[in-house]
Amino acid sequence: MVESWKTKRKGYWLYKEGKVKVDVETQKRIYFKVLSENEHSVIFDKIKNQFACDCEYFSLKLKDCSHIYAVKLFLKGG
Ligand SMILES: [Zn+2]
Numbered sequence: 001m002v003e004s005w006k007t008k009r010k011g012y013w014l015y016k017e018g019k020v021k022v023d024v025e026t027q028k029r030i031y032f033k034v035l036s037e038n039e040h041s042v043i044f045d046k047i048k049n050q051f052a053c054d055c056e057y058f059s060l061k062l063k064d065c066s067h068i069y070a071v072k073l074f075l076k077g078g
Helices: 002-016 055-059 068-074
Strands: 020-025 029-035 039-045 049-055
Touching: 002 055, 002 068, 029 068, 039 068, 049 055, 049 068, 055 068
Parallel strands: none
Antiparallel strands: 020 029, 029 039, 039 049
16 A cells, blocks of 8 residues: 555656656557656557556556556646
């Protein structure tokens, strides 16, 4: 639970510091770049309403990583 809280907090700061950029938007998907320690690609699938990220955290846990939290905040506008 603590880890999840830290992940959310990190996502919040990535959003706050303007690290989220829209890369490409298509009819089905939006591709984001998130400039964390490394640059990560987050994909939002509009049809499935699902997020995916290329980072290790997401690929191992299949849970929302800090990059996905940042993108969610970006889409909500805070
Ligand atoms: Zn990620």
